[in-house]
Amino acid sequence: MRSPDRFLLLFLSTQLCLRSLVAEPFDYPTAAPSTSWTNNPSLENNFTYADGSMVRAILLCSSNPSFEGLSFAAGFFCNAACDAFLFAVFIVYTDSGAVIMDPVMTASPQVVWSANRDRPVRENATLHFTEDGNLVLRDADSTVVWSTNTSGRSVLGMNITASGNLLLFDRKNASIWQSFDHPTDSLVPGQTLREGQRLIANISTTNWTRGQFYLTVLADGLSAFVDSSPPQVYYIRSFSGPEAKNKSAYVTFTNGSLEFFDSFTKRGVPDENITLPSASSVQHMRLESDGHLNVYGWSYQTGWNVVDDVTSQELDNCAYPTVCGEYGICSNNGQCSCPGGTNSGSNYFRPINARQPNLGCSPVIPLSCQSLQDHQLVALQDVTYFSSLLAVEYGTYFPSVASLNLKTEESCKQACLKNCSCKAAIFQYGQNTSDHGSCFLPWQLFSLMNNQPTVTHYNSTLYVKVQIVPRTTNGTLNSPTSRKKVMGVGVILGSTIGALFAVLLVVGLFVLFMRKKNSNMEEEDQFDQVPGMPTRFSFEELKVATKNFCKKLGEGGFGSVFEGELGDMRVAVKRLDGIGQGKKEFLAEVETIGSIHHVYLVRLIGFCAERSYRLLVYEHMCNGSLDQWIFYRNQDVSLDWQTRCRIITHIAKALSYLHEECRQRIAHLDIKPQNILLDDNFNAKVSDFGLAKMIDRDQSHVMTRMRGTPGYLAPEWLTSRITEKVDIYSFGVVVMEIVCGRKNLDYSQSEESFHLISLLQEKVKEDRLLDLIDNHSNDMHLHHEEVIEIMQLAMWCLQIDSNKRPSMSTVVKVLEGAMNVETCLDYNFVTTTPVMSSNVNHLDASPQQSASLLSGPR
Structure with missing residues (x-):
């Protein structure tokens, strides 16, 4: 020192x-x-x-x-x-x-x-x-x-x-x-947890990484959540009195109590408090990896011991979301079991580990969004969900619910069957009538619990969604329901096609008339209809924030990015430089990223749509884009292997969220290093959603014009039949660029080496993958075995047949060591099918590269 x-x-x-x-x-x-x-x-x-x-x-x-x-x-x-x-x-x-x-x-x-x-x-x-x-x-x-x-x-x-x-x-x-x-996961005496701050539990006692439980102060009380999409609340301690809705609430931990305050409470006098065991020495409080909020006290004879569990004062042990793992049912004696069912004698669930039933259960047949018609709800008798108990006690539902306005049990069930993200339908009856109540539609199902004998003041039913396989004979469906659906299609089409044609003709003429009359007004008003609308700024506000756009951070496909300040917050302001096509991308970006939130997605703070001005305001990422750190354009700093691994993992988690955890699948369609931004700790976040495409859960693919950047486009763009798997191919290209420290299309290289993916194809067949590792980094070569494993993962993502590529959730599991890479891979990554010029003319892409290439030579 x-x-x-x-x-x-x-x-x-x-x-x-x-x-x-x-x-x-x-x-x-x-x-x-x-x-x-x-x-x-x-x-x-x-x-x-x-x-x-x-x-x-x-x-x-x-x-x-x-x-x-x-x-x-x-x-x-x-x-x-x-x-x-x-x-x-x-x-x-x-x-x-x-x-x-x-x-x-x-x-x-x-x-x-x-x-x-x-x-x-x-x-x-x-x-x-x-x-x-x-x-x-x-x-x-x-x-x-x-x-x-x-x-x-x-x-x-x-x-x-x-x-x-x-x-x-x-x-x-x-x-x-x-x-x-x-704060991290603990409070010490005298420390205050303010509204909006969180205690986030560790994954386990030996893994310090942030886990899925967090405790936070809201305007009306203290709440604990299990993180999912959206988060699900499992513990609430409300502030008392009419002042509880004020937005300056906080909680202070002292030896012997947890004191609640709001802005209307006299200084030093708590609104109310949770009484804890008195302490002769120091205490500290920790949110544990299982969701319990424990108070630890010191004893000279025994050291540190748990002296109180704050949440257990109001929660039964079965009311914790992960006590029996996903789909597991917690019984009164603390034992865990898998759901049965009253619809049939079939067993739809099995334990993940029969010797450790608390790890939860998994469906025998995984749910598939490709066959919604084969989804079925199985009724579970005398089983409820932890959020159902909170609904009874507090008279409301919480963010675990996808729908709040379904008042009958049948409408609740049907809503779940129509939504692929829904994992169960939980209907809570009203107190007076059997045909009126409220509906839970959780998108991630944690532990279930048997109804407690002491709880008699409410009645609920729980239906868990399962996947069934319809039996066939000589290729025909045996299911009466399926046959009725097939027969009904022709009848419905025949009876409505004439009327539909007439209606469409009238509507089309009306739309054309209105568009011509009010085009300017409609263009600006459409932004008022965006769900989950972020803050809307005036052009003058952003002009002041950026000091008249004086400091340019970089340029993207449809605009330039400038540094600015809004109050004490540094921001990056993206200004569209052109008109026409860029306006469509602008609306797509506001609609997409404005309604989703993830730690590895760049946060959209707001936007401006005023006359011809189109601007987007993002959080500032001080280390810029990934390409500046792996292509060595302006500096010779080399990222170490662990940092590159972390960046790859963050990109994978962001894409897994977009593809599998949002209400609609979101295909980014422009994954490349220029659209991966790095914060001050080199955490990666995916940005630029101007080309993103929404895909309904019941759609196998979408038809769209070619969009993206040459060098990162998957082979199936030639057919225009697109799924989220095109992002997985682009991800594979980016991973290779990260580990090799060069662009996929690098025209400064020799003719044999200018296309990285073609070079990969030759090197893997010659068993010479070590030749591709970034020569700027000695650390990469020290970890060459791990680098080769990541290359194998990239090659899995680069399969020409999109059906053979892994899902992004599978990629995340491989990166976290929970799964191995598929060993039976096709090492031909470059298709020989020529690119039709008509397709290339419709390429919606950044003009940075003009080559008529998809992933490379064809």
Whole structure:
């Protein structure tokens, strides 16, 4: 650790705790800019616990006398394996000399905040407190993993307070940045969770990555959700009184209570609180990976123990969404089983693991959107869903519901059968009549539960959707329902075709007349009809925000992108440079990305549609587009292998969401490095939805003109019969570009090598894939076995026959190690079918490349 003379620093080797410039009741240490720490045994205050976990403290405060030897510290932490480290704030036990120890051999450190839970670092990672006041965490290979982004904000020093808050402060003792504003999965006494903030549980006790449970403060109370599309609530604690709807609510955790406040409550007087066991020493609260909210207390005799489960005060154990896995039924005695059915003697579900029934169940025949006519609802007697109980108690339904206005049981069932995303129909009867109630249509079905004998004030029925296979004899359907459908088609068409033709003729003439009369008005008004409309800005507002469009960040297929500021927020403003075709792409982008939200999709903040001006306002991605980092145009910086893997995984998760988790399948149709943006931590987000196409769940394909960018287009574009599988082909091309560090079509290469996918085809047949690995990166060659596996995944995505390509959810499973790559692959990735000029003339694409190519030579 380097220490400049002009600042007073704490040297951990002396075990002293100096008073900071910020007032606190206890002394705590301070560090100054231009200081670095390296994650290795050279850090003076480190300790290995009996369970194998380790702490290497950077800032360690002398223990609070009322905390029986417990202290807050900031530094590096690893769990039992110690192959990955967090930069974290943790609670440790210290002796009177502020030396870390373990008095009972079971008191492992308690992590209450971490900076890099999704990106652990290795031995010899560094934490650098830069001269301009930015705290930066870099991995051992110098890759930036995390930063406070506080450069140039007059930061004087860093400290950790006696309450466990890691602070960066200025010369006026004001907080510039603090860990309390960025909670992870825990709260410590005195910490506040404000409206909109979340506690997000880890995936497991050994995997720190963010899991699917989160706790948040809403305007009307404290709620816990399991993340799905959309999120499903499983716990609610409402604020009392008419003031509950105000938008300044917050919750403060103290030793002995969880206090609720809203803006109308007198200062220091809680609106109400949850009483917790009184504590003789420090407590902390953690949202666990199973959805429980546990309070931990310290005992000198036994170490850390759970002293209370806040959510269990109101929830039965079976009311937690994952207690028995997806589709699993939790019984009163805590046992898990798979659904049976009263419709037939068939078994539609089986346990994922018969020896571990709590892992859940899976359908014997997976649901397929290609055959909605073979979907069927199976009634489950005396079974309900956790959100049904909340509906009874609070008299409303929550975001787990796809429809709110279905008042009869039959309409609820039919709505589910018509929606491929629906996994079950749960109908809640009204209290007075049997023909009136409300309907749940969850898109992801978590654990079910047997009706509790003590609950008698409500009545609900649950139907779970299954896939059936109709029996055939000599190719004919045996199902009476199917035969009736086939016979009815001709009757319906014959009886309506004449009337339909006449109606269409009249409507067509009327539309042409109205379009001619009100074309300008219609063009602008259509944006008022976009569902989930983002913020609409005036052109003048965006002109001011971008300082008259003075700083160009880059150019896309239909416009230029400029940097701007809206208040304290940096934004990227995309301005359409042309008219005509670009307007259609503009509307497509607003409609598509304006109504969907995902961590790996660039967030659309707003738009402008004013006269001839068309602009889109996005979140700013400070590291620009992926092509700038893998094609080495303007710099020689090489991304390490782990960063490239993470980028590939993020792209895959974004496409999996678009293809499989939205109400309609969304085909992006222009996946390429220029449309993959990187944030300050090199997390990847998919952008530019100007060419996107919606595909209904019951459609096998859509017919559309060729659109996309030459070099990334799948072979089936020649037929114009398109599915989301074209994105998977483009993804395969992008993966090869990432691992090879070059463009698919690179005309600076020799004639034999200018087309990467053709070159891949030759190298795999010669068993010389190592020749393709990016020569700019030694790290890539050190991990050549993993790189080859990713190439195999890319080749699976590059199959000419789209039916042989994996789904994007399968790609994600392969990247996460849950599945292996298909071994029976066709290594001919380039079709020899010529491209017809008429098709090329209809190519909706960026003009950056003019070659009449799909994925390459034909």
